[in-house]
Amino acid sequence: MSWSSRLSKRTEGPVKRNNGVLRVAVQNSQHLVPIRRAKVRRIAEKTLNHFRVGREACLNILFLDDFHMSELHRRFLGKKGPTDVLAFSMQEGKPLKGDAFLLGDIAISTETALRHARRFRSTVEEELQLYVIHGILHLLGYEDHGVARLKMRRKEKELLKSCQSGA
Secondary structure, rough: OOOHHHHHOOHHHHHEOOOEEEEEEEEEEEOOOOOHHHHHHHHHHHHHHHHHOOOEEEEEEEEEOHHHHHHHHHHHHHHOOOOOOEEEEEOOOOOOOOOOOEEEEEEHHHHHHHHHHHHHHHHHHHHHHHHHHHHHHOOOOOOOHHHHHHHHHHHHHHHHHHHHOOO
């Protein structure tokens, strides 16, 4: 069974939002960094609400170590080694029928967050908040290559500031 299949089965209760139900499932499959699930959910909800994703929507967020992130990175992008965030959109191709808006899955490496926190003189929590936002932006169509990178970085900073002031 894939990690996204296991994650989908572990959705931890719907949160009412904008005439719909926003489901953010958070799974922690690593032991290096404590994950505050409620805070992760609040950041995801606030980011999605910014973009008015208010109908019934589902988002899965998985925290894992570098070993497992490397496996996903190789398997899905053909690249060696870990990365900070991988986003798997469920919105590509033909739209799904039904009421549910299946946004997608985000995989986040906590080991990479630890390294980046030291390197960029931030905290692990700040890095993880940034990665949640970054992953959601990817799911919503933002790109971090070429000219589009600057637009994505500006939006990340705006959302991170907003989430930190109210999270």
